[in-house]
Amino acid sequence: xxxxxxxxxxxxxxxxxxxxxxxxxxxxxxxxxxxxxxxxxxxxxxxxxxxxxxxxxxxxxxxxxxxxxxxxxxxxxxxxxxxxxxxxxxxxxxxxxxxxxxxxxxxxxxxxxxxxxxxxxxxxxxxxxxxxxxxxxxxxxxxxxxxxxxxxxxxxxxxxxxxxxxxxxxxxxxxxxxxxxxxxxxxxxxxxxxxxxxxxxxxxxxxxxxxxxxxxxxxxxxxxxxxxxxxxxxxxxxxxxxxxxxxxxxxxxxxxxxxxxxxxxxxxxxxxxxxxxxxxxxxxxxxxxxxxxxxxxxxxxxxxxxxxxxxxxxxxxxxxxxxxxxxxxxxxxxxxxxxxxxxxxxxxxxxxx
Amino acid sequence: xxxxxxxxxxxxxxxxxxxxxxxxxxxxxxxxxxxxxxxxxxxxxxxxxxxxxxxxxxxxxxxxxxxxxxxxxxxxxxxxxxxxxxxxxxxxxxxxxxxxxxxxxxxxxxxxxxxxxxxxxxxxxxxxxxxxxxxxxxxxxxxxxxxxxxxxxxxxxxxxxxxxxxxxxxxxxxxxxxxxxxxxxxxxxxxxxxxxxxxxxxxxxxxxxxxxxxxxxxxxxxxxxxxxxxxxxxxxxxxxxxxxxxxxxxxxxxxxxxxxxxxxxxxxxxxxxxxxxxxxxxxxxxxxxxxxxxxxxxxxxxxxxxxxxxxxxxxxxxxxxxxxxxxxxxxxxxxxxxxxxxxxxxxxxxxxxxxx
Amino acid sequence: xxxxxxxxxxxxxxxxxxxxxxxxxxxxxxxxxxxxxxxxxxxxxxxxxxxxxxxxxxxxxxxxxxxxxxxxxxxxxxxxxxxxxxxxxxxxxxxxxxxxxxxxxxxxxxxxxxxxxxxxxxxxxxxxxxxxxxxxxxxxxxxxxxxxxxxxxxxxxxxxxxxxxxxxxxxxxxxxxxxxxxxxxxxxxxxxxxxxxxxxxxxxxxxxxxxxxxxxxxxxxxxxxxxxxxxxxxxxxxxxxxxxxxxxxxxxxxxxxxxxxxxxxx
Numbered sequence: 001x002x003x004x005x006x007x008x009x010x011x012x013x014x015x016x017x018x019x020x021x022x023x024x025x026x027x028x029x030x031x032x033x034x035x036x037x038x039x040x041x042x043x044x045x046x047x048x049x050x051x052x053x054x055x056x057x058x059x060x061x062x063x064x065x066x067x068x069x070x071x072x073x074x075x076x077x078x079x080x081x082x083x084x085x086x087x088x089x090x091x092x093x094x095x096x097x098x099x100x101x102x103x104x105x106x107x108x109x110x111x112x113x114x115x116x117x118x119x120x121x122x123x124x125x126x127x128x129x130x131x132x133x134x135x136x137x138x139x140x141x142x143x144x145x146x147x148x149x150x151x152x153x154x155x156x157x158x159x160x161x162x163x164x165x166x167x168x169x170x171x172x173x174x175x176x177x178x179x180x181x182x183x184x185x186x187x188x189x190x191x192x193x194x195x196x197x198x199x200x201x202x203x204x205x206x207x208x209x210x211x212x213x214x215x216x217x218x219x220x221x222x223x224x225x226x227x228x229x230x231x232x233x234x235x236x237x238x239x240x241x242x243x244x245x246x247x248x249x250x251x252x253x254x255x256x257x258x259x260x261x262x263x264x265x266x267x268x269x270x271x272x273x274x275x276x277x278x279x280x281x282x283x284x285x286x287x288x289x290x291x292x293x294x295x296x297x298x299x300x301x302x303x304x305x306x307x308x309x310x311x312x313x314x315x316x317x318x319x320x321x322x323x324x325x326x327x328x329x330x331x332x333x334x335x336x337x338x339x340x341x342x343x344x345x346x347x348x349x350x351x352x353x
Numbered sequence: 354x355x356x357x358x359x360x361x362x363x364x365x366x367x368x369x370x371x372x373x374x375x376x377x378x379x380x381x382x383x384x385x386x387x388x389x390x391x392x393x394x395x396x397x398x399x400x401x402x403x404x405x406x407x408x409x410x411x412x413x414x415x416x417x418x419x420x421x422x423x424x425x426x427x428x429x430x431x432x433x434x435x436x437x438x439x440x441x442x443x444x445x446x447x448x449x450x451x452x453x454x455x456x457x458x459x460x461x462x463x464x465x466x467x468x469x470x471x472x473x474x475x476x477x478x479x480x481x482x483x484x485x486x487x488x489x490x491x492x493x494x495x496x497x498x499x500x501x502x503x504x505x506x507x508x509x510x511x512x513x514x515x516x517x518x519x520x521x522x523x524x525x526x527x528x529x530x531x532x533x534x535x536x537x538x539x540x541x542x543x544x545x546x547x548x549x550x551x552x553x554x555x556x557x558x559x560x561x562x563x564x565x566x567x568x569x570x571x572x573x574x575x576x577x578x579x580x581x582x583x584x585x586x587x588x589x590x591x592x593x594x595x596x597x598x599x600x601x602x603x604x605x606x607x608x609x610x611x612x613x614x615x616x617x618x619x620x621x622x623x624x625x626x627x628x629x630x631x632x633x634x635x636x637x638x639x640x641x642x643x644x645x646x647x648x649x650x651x652x653x654x655x656x657x658x659x660x661x662x663x664x665x666x667x668x669x670x671x672x673x674x675x676x677x678x679x680x681x682x683x684x685x686x687x688x689x690x691x692x693x694x695x696x697x698x699x700x701x702x703x704x705x706x707x708x709x
Numbered sequence: 710x711x712x713x714x715x716x717x718x719x720x721x722x723x724x725x726x727x728x729x730x731x732x733x734x735x736x737x738x739x740x741x742x743x744x745x746x747x748x749x750x751x752x753x754x755x756x757x758x759x760x761x762x763x764x765x766x767x768x769x770x771x772x773x774x775x776x777x778x779x780x781x782x783x784x785x786x787x788x789x790x791x792x793x794x795x796x797x798x799x800x801x802x803x804x805x806x807x808x809x810x811x812x813x814x815x816x817x818x819x820x821x822x823x824x825x826x827x828x829x830x831x832x833x834x835x836x837x838x839x840x841x842x843x844x845x846x847x848x849x850x851x852x853x854x855x856x857x858x859x860x861x862x863x864x865x866x867x868x869x870x871x872x873x874x875x876x877x878x879x880x881x882x883x884x885x886x887x888x889x890x891x892x893x894x895x896x897x898x899x900x901x902x903x904x905x906x907x908x909x910x911x912x913x914x915x916x917x918x919x920x921x922x923x924x925x926x927x928x929x930x931x932x933x934x935x936x937x938x939x940x941x942x943x944x945x946x947x948x949x950x951x952x953x954x955x956x957x958x959x960x961x962x963x964x965x966x967x968x969x970x971x972x973x974x975x
Contacts, residue, residue: 382924416926417925417928418925419923427922430826430828431827431829431839431840553940557939576942577942580942
């Protein structure tokens with residue numbers, strides 16, 4: 001176990017910002033803490049690094065209890081959102097700072113700095129000052145500085161938050177490949193679900209200081225365990241339903257219950273499906289998937305590779321979001337105002353709130 | 354690190370410069386008002402030589418010269434001067450009232466005063482305005498320069514000189530007595546152009562060419578002459594003016610605390626010697642005046658007090674004044690300060706009215 | 710290429726600024742220099758080599774250097790606390806820092822005498838502060854207190870604490886972090902703050918005159934000497950000392966700037 005948090009709690013006066021969080025992260029894993037701003041995810045990172053003291057709980061890194069150790073003794077590498085490079089030091093001095101503190105001999109230090117500069121593909125930039133670098137370059141230097149002493153864990157606090165959307169993708173790939181190559185355990189904090197999906201081995205969803213659930217990106221997206229995860233990770237169609245016997249009852253309609261949902265037997269549930277699971281056909285056509293209901297097309301909007309279709313359900317008036325390929329839309333001749341049949345390819349059950 | 358090296362070196366230098374006291378040496382602290390600094394600067398070496406010859410002891414002086422009132426407050430506040438030489442009797446009285454002077458400091462032939470002067474009129478060379486006496490100063494649109502009695506104790510002499518002259522019937526056009534005197538004072542201060550914070554500043558203002566006539570002191574005039582500025586002004590003696598008396602006293606509590614009573618008393622006594630008084634005279638100060646009392650021959654009338662200088666005056670330098678009076682004629686400073694210069698004082702009210 | 714066509718308002722503004730600077734800055738300096746050397750160089754030399762004058766200058770420099778050391782150390786601490794810590798009364802403390810700029814130094818001097826004088830509440834304070842050079846030092850520290858703090862504060866606030874935290878996670882101790890990360894960042898501000906402190910300290914008159922009592926040879930600073938010389942018609946002494954003080958202040962500025970350049974080069 002590389003990182004182990006046990007019932008960690010942090011309070012500021014009456015305000016609980018981290019609430020009883022327990023977490024285990026494997027060696028070499030890239031774990032993403034995902035949550036809205038103010039959810040407490042950055043505080044968890046700071047607690048691990050020792051930059052903030054906790055009120056209760058226990059933190060271990062590589063089997064070492066660090067709960068009460070100062071940040072200097074935790075062997076973490078921290079990458080701050082604004083990079084926080086030492087402004088009066090060159091890139092090389094920044095990267096070598098920790099090594100110098102540890103009194104690594106100059107020759108060894110120099111070799112390590114060069115190695116890291118090569119790793120971040122900035123070998124030519126050793127003598128530059130941070131102010132002479134672009135944001136992306138500064139971010140890479142910050143990563144190299146954090147990695148210089150082979151930390152037990154790399155902690156990244158919104159490392160791409162201040163960068164242009166354009167270069168974020170490139171930098172994510174760089175970070176991901178460096179992390180995998182060095183096999184360093186990392187926790188990355190972000191509020192951007194796309195970033196989380198792209199990078200994470202596993203994601204932890206944080207809301208109001210509580211770690212709601214943990215899973216792979218795919219798991220959390222398709223089969224979220226709760227309402228918050230379902231809606232935070234992209235658009236979701238949610239309907240109150242009831243599971244009885246082998247069927248799910250949604251209003252007048254009923255659909256066979258999916259496997260492994262026996263736990264909800266005889267209970268009110270929420271039925272959830274992503275817009276891309278929705279099938280829309282003209283009333284006369286044959287529906288592929290479970291029949292969900294009938295409705296009128298409210299609007300059709302261009303959304304890049306797909307079209308975003310909003311359908312108003314009869315008779316409840318609820319809106320269903322659908323993503324369908326423009327080809328199919330054209331083929332079927334869908335237009336706003338058309339009466340359609342609505343189907344669902346896959347769906348998932350959530351406990352009611 | 355070089356900067357820190359420099360700073361640390363400076364620090365060490367600063368610390369190492371603390372003065373070292375020597376044996377067989379006695380230290381006297383003199384707190385004086387600003388004007389007689391030069392005179393004391395010359396008297397002190399004489400006294401040091403005298404004391405060394407007399408006792409074999411070296412006297413080291415610490416001298417401080419500030420405005421008289423500030424000096425008085427400082428001594429009361431804890432500035433441990435062994436001797437005070439101030440411009441106003443009242444400033445010494447306050448120190449005595451604070452319990453720091455425990456002996457009868459005025460109980461000598463000189464009433465505790467060490468130097469005197471008289472309030473005079475200062476005019477431009479060749480007296481273009483034709484000023485010969487107080488009455489020529491007012492009501493003619495002349496710009497008058499005199500210090501502010503509210504900020505300067507010394508300036509209260511000037512106001513009382515003018516008031517007293519009129520009160521005693523020596524200002525033409527104003528009736529003798531309180532009413533006429535106040536009228537004259539009002540007329541005079543109405544014509545004041547600049548009221549500086551103290552006597553010396555006021556004098557220097559006139560010296561810089563501002564104003565037509567200044568009310569100032571004879572000793573200031575001679576200080577100006579000694580500084581080579583005698584061609585910038587002329588002195589006019591009014592027929593009636595006040596005798597300005599500057600007290601000197603040992604501050605008993607401090608002198609005893611420092612164990613210097615003997616030498617402090619000796620210094621005060623030394624300031625009355627002819628050689629010390631000669632230096633005062635050179636600086637423009639008159640000697641102390643004794644009050645010679647002639648008992649009245651008629652029953653019920655007040656005794657006649659004559660003012661007699663303790664050293665014969667060089668009359669070309671210090672001409673006799675026809676009607677010389679003292680603050681005692683108005684009840685002494687103890688009475689004059691509240692009556693005239695207090696918050697509800699005659700002078701304070703008058704100035705407020707003028708300044709509207 | 711800069712905009713060259715000034716509007717009428719622009720020209721007026723420029724004129725006002727030039728006149729302002731000319732009248733307030735250049736004219737007094739020019740008058741001082743011309744008055745000092747009115748009768749040639751000799752009176753100046755004689756005036757500034759007068760032992761009495763040198764003594765007062767020495768006292769002023771001692772006060773200024775010591776006050777600067779105090780205020781550099783305490784200023785960094787106060788600025789640090791104000792920026793990095795939250796505590797009850799922080800707003801008040803922050804407001805109080807400016808007090809020396811708005812309160813008359815003479816009044817502070819007088820309050821000191823009331824406090825530490827013969828009958829004051831703190832009359833038994835172990836160090837004699839009323840009418841002593843130590844008291845002058847305390848007041849010099851007081852009047853020049855805001856400069857270092859106010860120079861450093863925005864720099865500390867601007868750099869945020871992440872650089873320090875980054876240093877912590879890299880193994881640097883708080884003290885090491887201060888010297889290697891914070892100090893280099895605030896160095897320029899600190900230097901400038903010290904220069905202002907020195908200049909302000911050298912120029913202080915009212916407070917030190919009141920608290921020191923102006924005793925010649927012991928508590929007479931250069932500024933008190935200037936004042937006394939003016940009153941004594943020793944104009945050569947007054948002008949020369951004033952000029953000398955000005956020159957020293959400018960030299961301090963230049964030396965500090967040079968040290969800064971060397972530091973960067975090395």
